[in-house]
Amino acid sequence: MENISNTDYQNIPGWGMDADPDNEPTYPMKNYTGDDHNRINYERSPQQPVTVELLKSNERPAPSVVFGTSVPPSGLSGAIRRYAFRHSEDRYRHWIPLIMADRVNVYEGIISDIKAGHVPNFFSEWGWKAEWKYNQKAFVTKIAFATLAAVVVAGVLKRKK
């Protein structure tokens, strides 16, 4: 059986009879103009030149007119991101690799810091000063528990050896 052609649908008995233009659940967020039916054929500004590696969603044909150029993909995390972008936004195999890449990227960040002669100051980056100032008791307890847990785990591991 053939699909109905695009020009025939208006001959279907009753076509459009009950259409109610006021039945627009997105109002007032959306000021319905009917332009949606022109799809992506709207007027566009000139394209921002692509000067960095840009990973594009495969659910669109071309890059958006403007885009951010900050931290292009690089290293192992970059390779994982490139893999992720072979799959659509519908797929877990798009999003899970991206989260994995983010975690790998943290280690790459530490390595690149050290290579640049900068040993990251974790305590200051974690904002522990704020915890110390406003949340001393809970904070000290938390640290104490974490240290205790680490000591216990280390002890157990040692005994196993």
Add this chain to the structure above:
Amino acid sequence: MLAMNYRGPYRVRAEQRPMPEILHPEDAIVRVTRTCICGSDLHLYHGMVPDTRVGSTFGHEFTGIVEEVGPMVQNLKVGDHVLVPFNIACGKCNFCKQGLYGNCHESNTMATAVGGIFGYSHTAGGFDGGQAEYVRVPYADVGPTVIPPDMDPDDAVLLTDVVPTGYQAAEMGGIKKGDTVVVFGAGPIGIMAARCAWFFGPSRVIIIDHIDYRLEFARNYAKCEAYNFRSMEDPVVFLKKITDWYGADVCIDCVGCEAEGNTLQTLTGRVALMQAGAATALQWAINSVKKGGIVSVVGVYGPPFNYVPIGNVLNKGITLRANQASVKRLLPRLIEHVQSGRLSPKELITHRIPLEEVSDAYRLFSSKLDNCIKTVLVPSSKA
């Protein structure tokens, strides 16, 4: 220039970075005067948003002075003090033309499910954000709005996100005169949603959270009832009971994916990442609204999916409405509300911290320390 720099979950610092440049003829470069940390930034800070790259600068709520404009910019001139909506919007695509500035199709290459947002991961376009001394602002003729001369810049910076988001949360609720409205979350967004709900004429506004100082703040600022869900055996039953066993007319989710209060949601959503965060507040909203009621969602959830009782949405005939706020669409009305004195956003600001101390500022807001509601970061090069 000095800029916030993301190093990994819970790790950020202020660091020197190259100055931003004009990359498109409709760009402007803005020297930031004020920039806020938002609950949305916490989702990034906690490592919940996929494709948040180390080295990125966050920040989507900022005001600043125009330093440089691209050759095609017509409405802005160097020296203008502007507030910049958090959405990056072209003004020309079908979505922008219909007022959906939060859903622009020409500001995000990396994902079609979300428009471009300043400093909000590569999933939202890979733009550097405003928690810096300078920032690149694309489509400078569309979003940025000159701050009216009589307006306090502290009010202006909250018009870039908090006020429009809170207002649209209420607007999407389709509130009728006499309605009972329940707002989940007493962060800046929930507090503003509760305050703005009154513009639509309800007879009761109720806010739910588990942090007492925030509930107290909301009670005073938004003139609403405030309840702590930790003191309830079952929040849904509690809400049914206080609405004459009928359910609220409108429920608003201002919490998003880092909700607390339901162990299964927390374990699957925030620990095991088997869903895009915990959908506890949304679940409560759906289950405590009346049949035929409206649930409005502005709390942010991640891209793949969440466990929500969609069967109850069907069986109760609930209307679900949600979006990123369309800041530009709402600005004229909201500027009126602020200028007339009906709305005083700046009262939400509890902390003012130099950009240099960004690590502590994030921790303070994330851990809800020192009765923090809203934090403003101030770059030192401020005029």
